[in-house]
Amino acid sequence: MPVALSTFDRSLLSGEQGEAAAFAMRLLVRFAEAVGAERFIDIEAAHIDGCLYLGQVSLDFVEHLVRLGGRVRVPTTLNVGSVDLIHPELFHGSDEVGRGGARLMRVHEELGCVPTFTCAPYQTIFRPRFGAQIAWAESNAIVFANSVLGARTNRYGDFIDLCCALTGRAPYYGLHIGENRRARIRVEVESLPGEWAEAGLACVAVGHAIGRRCGDRVPAITGLPASTSEDDLKALGAVAASAGAVALFHAVGLTPEAPTIDAAFQGQAPEEVIRLTAADLRETVSKLSTVPDGTPLTAVSLGTPHFSLAEFERLMPLIDGARLMVDVYVNTHRAVLEDLQRRGWEERLRAAGVTLVIDTCTYVTAVMRDLSGAVMTNSGKWAYYAPGNIGVDVAFGSLADCVGSARAGKVVRL
């Protein structure tokens, strides 16, 4: 069935709103046909994952839109790029990626995108409101916006995210529609390992399990720790969207569309029930490490997704005192960096031997100085991707374990 077009959609296609918008709308119509959408809706915001350099085509596409006079029609944030424009000296990859990557980031700004360069746009002033229709890319941002904020987006990506931004329109299908947001699978966390002081570990374990077992079916989770924070839900979503195609989860009593289990299921019955015990969670977490305890480390990487100010507040007391024995990297974004500078924390972090990485992330580009040994992280997403992306061995642990291990120079558990 052909996609129904509004008067505005037709004016976009005809070029009345500019050549770039016409180009974007042509692509969007084909995309809408391919996903079976019947019409388009207005969006309030877009988040673009086009700043990572994947080849000449990445740059050609955006430069073409700039030449056509393209301008985004809604507030549009940018995901991480291939280089840290604040600390360009950190990059030691190929010239092609270095130059092309930096150029790619800047040409997005020429379209009117905001240079946030973060995978955590939801922890900036561009945080979407509950119920907002948005077109977001970047798997962790998508799952956070849908689940934790109750905004509505599908899993947009390559080229199409920018087409939505340039037209202010998105195809109405999938998670834009209320009834498609109901839970299908009930995930009951029956018991938690008593030795885990931080809710973060349990959240990563549950996130990994739902990614593996739910695919793209929406889960509703019960039994998460009472102390679960926004950053813990961020970690849960990020690993779930890495291990599977999860774009939305409900955590009963914690996320806005799931005040009760009935609300999460919109009154219907679960198609499947998954039960997780403390033993399951321990096993999941242990499998995220590819090396045993005691293994010498070359680095620790934190902040995937980008570290929030609240996460720095937890990190600061841990780094004071004894010198760190290995490189410690923390990925974060520009707005958090400004906060760190105001508080005098940037200097304290540097003095302790911590390298702040802005605008990008240690697992998508060549930033880390030494990849010859194992790297420890508190990020389930980093642990999932880094062995394949940058070819390192990984130890996964809590934030406190990571800092403790950085002091010891080897993997230790506190």
Added chain:
Amino acid sequence: MTVRLKAATLVGGSAQAETLVLSEPLSFWGGLDSATGRIIDQWHPQKNEVMIGRILVMRAGRGSSSGSSVLAEALRRGTGPAGIVLLARDAIVTVGAMVAAELYGKACPVVLASEADWAAITGATSLAIEAGDESAVIEI
């Protein structure tokens, strides 16, 4: 004797070439090396096959949306397929081929075949595709 099969156009264009029939869907992201046109997914049954200039026949697409960039980059470099025949609509494949057509004028027609014709299509060693605005024809 030529058999003419009706199909739907996802991306327009015409092509005539040898087929590469995939027994499982392929994710272009992590599955296709755009520098060589070779299938590099270690778990794919057609691993190491090269798709340059062939008509790719696969039931469906798979994987990350970054596959659109990889397909478009392969078409830009001339290492991509001549055309693609699918049995299920796929947004990632459609967008990748459309971007290459719009930016570089490199037509890689993408058509949607019907289930009834699938055995004939996957059994053919070469195909011709004529994909117009309204509808498409696959010739065996």
